[in-house]
Amino acid sequence: MPRVLYLSFYFPPSRASGVFRALATANHLVRAGWDVTVVTAPRDFFEYHLDGAVDPALEATVDPRIKVERPAMNTYMYENDVRRFGLFRRMFPNVASKLYHESQKRIFGEHYIGWVPGVLRTAVTRHLRKRFDLVVATGNPFISFAVAHHLGKLFRVPYVVDYRDAWIFNQFTEQVRFPEGGLMTQWEEKVVRDAAEIVFVNDGMRRWYADRYPAAASRMEVVPNGWEPEILGRPEYRAADPGRPLRFSYLGTVTSYLPIEVLVEGWRLARQHPLLADAVLDVHGHLGFFPAEAAEIRPRLDAGADAGVVYHGSFSKTDAARVYRETDALVFCVPGAKFVTSGKVFEYMATGKPIVSVHAPDIAAADVLDGYPLWFHGAELDAESVAGSFIAAAKAARDLDRPTFDAALRHADRYTRDATLTPWEHRLRALAEGKS
Template sequence: MRRDVQPTGPAGRRPRLLYLAFFFPPSRASGVFRARATANHYAEAGWDVTVITAPREFFSYYLEGGSDETLEATVDPRVRVERPPMNTYHWETDVRRFSRLRKAVPVVADRFYRRMQSLFLPEHYIGWIPGLLKRAFALHARNRFDLVVATGNPFVSFAAAWFLGRSWRVPYVVDYRDAWTFNQFTEEVRFGPGTRTATWEARVLRDAAEIVYVNDGMRQWYAERYPFAADRMTVVPNGWEPEFVGRPAFQPPAPDRPLRFGYLGTVTPYLPLGVLFEGWRKARTDPVMADAELHVHGHLGFFAQTAETLREQLLQHEDVGVRYRGSFGKADVAQVYAETDVLVFCVPGARYVTSGKVFEYMASGKPVVSVHRPDIAAAEVLQGYPLWFAGERLDADSVAESFVAAAKAAREQDPSRHAAAQQHADMYTRSATLQPWEARMRALVEESR
């Protein structure tokens, strides 16, 4: 339902937001759901929203299977989406599509590309910046923006936000979907003090009006590293979209068929698949798991070269009911949940990892089995969910016990427990998580005018 929001400002003009989001529909990258929800929420709240994102070709051609056309249809029609051209030097592997310079003097072209990275920011998405800045300045000249928000990765968007904010004298905000200078999956520092990347990060954070993180663990890490910006750091957790998942009615598993477990999401080599499948094999020896199936829904990796290896790994466990069901469009997600009795939350990483899928899992009101390190940030979200099953360790025995316990809960599920599970999930709708942020940004714009 659309909210009636009064315009702000002395002239009654709606606040104007420029949102820099490289991964935006039709991209199927995991971070795209936060970007889509943010743009839609601000538009719903009465902002004039413009998104600058990557060219459509980047997702459909350079990232094989990287598009989800059904997701693009869910972008609010009030959101203006701009896709300026991009230099795809790093991504192009077809010699026939090389530029004349690259064909004639490939070594010189490569040196020039690397030199540009070393002078600015060593990130392969740097080719997006010239087109982004050109389009942004043209749009701003026509109708001034009041706020710039950038989401990363890639983090060239943060550098662009810094430049635009300083050039236009408007506040800018950066939203860390992922960590920049450290790896949130391994907790290892990727770019230490003195590196060009770390210098850029400090520069961006020094001038940002607000710095947003998806969980408090990541916020604390950055607050310790950049104490001068700690008072501007805040958390905007991920969430789930009722328009996709709905509010599923209570429906117990059919008593005359084996239980159906399901994993939804992109399968990558970083998932603890070895522990998952070993734990599944052990669990299948319990009578309550007799003939149970584990359905895997989603793309296999983000690049073609990893897909076949992952497919072969899944096929090795077909004898114990592991079934690869392929990818699905966002519009089909409700049906996938409806056909699943127990959800498997398998993610890589450590205490700085939340994942967006956990929120949808809870919204289903069904049992959730955790297959991850027990100290990841997502565990904080699951605390209080009455149908959460997780061991104290990430090993096959603990995972097997969780599978069996979840199977029993699925068979014993009742309407009251289902309702209690969904009530917990209601705290994490996108509207609930984004509304306080939008209110702060509206106050920020009003104050800066």
């Protein structure tokens, strides 16, 4: 039984969007016969410092054979309550501040750096008890990559890094985030140089990194996101009820990067069509990644309240199947950057229902949707194109027949987690056994 140390800062009960890939990876590995140890953040970080950003029901989907370690961490940058300050910080606040900011400049430029000591202690202790064969890290945060690099060298085992997001550039704006030759670019160069494999969620991101690090290009692979039949179930074909108003839904985190204004205006125009005159656009999900972002995002959604845009708040991952059953068509609204795939698109396809795209036409998710028979998208990201897509999707929802539904599910089945993760698991096994 190969033994893997999996570094994933965000893991259930966290509700962060990256959790689903990490959860699926850990579950898939243990079901494939691996001994899996996950090192993640302490529960208190999600419940207290992120204001209860947790989904307890999601934690129940973690395979009980997975060993989950939650070492304590220094939350200097996240702690604002002086009553919870440590003794050194209370006695010498200026010195503590200087030391912290120096660590950002000289060691690693992420606020998650306080996680590192606990991870290292836990990893070394577990390795001394029973040797790990492989280290896998998923990011963000990318401090997990730096730790994987260090532990791979220390344990003399291969390590693999999984880029859920881009590191040195922002995949939403496509802008490089760090100066060339600076601390973080140096770290990424080391991590990529020595990694046994570098994994990306889409080919656009892989190509960007292959161009930047050509010596490592042969070790770069794509592992798409996917969907879990064990969580969502298998939908049954059901003809639309002609006597009921159509219901469109967006599910997922609503971030400030989304083209919300285009979505709302396109929906408003579409509702002038008789098919959509009484239709509703439901929005399900958290507003932003952090609570403070909600105040800026909510008014942008509320601008469409008079046109049938209804915000329902957050939902549990385990409740997603019910929400999908109650909708007639899905709205895939994401930032317009070519490196963006999003995890929700896979679940959307697994419903066998029409999907309306509200994003730039050349993003990475378009490659996944290509071939899905109920995908409706315009050539431009503007209100008129979006309205046309809504109207076309409404017609498809009313006319959906069994053959089209079955064809949609066949396309979605290419992206079950088992389908996307099995080839990766085979490569990881070869690395752990020293065959690659």
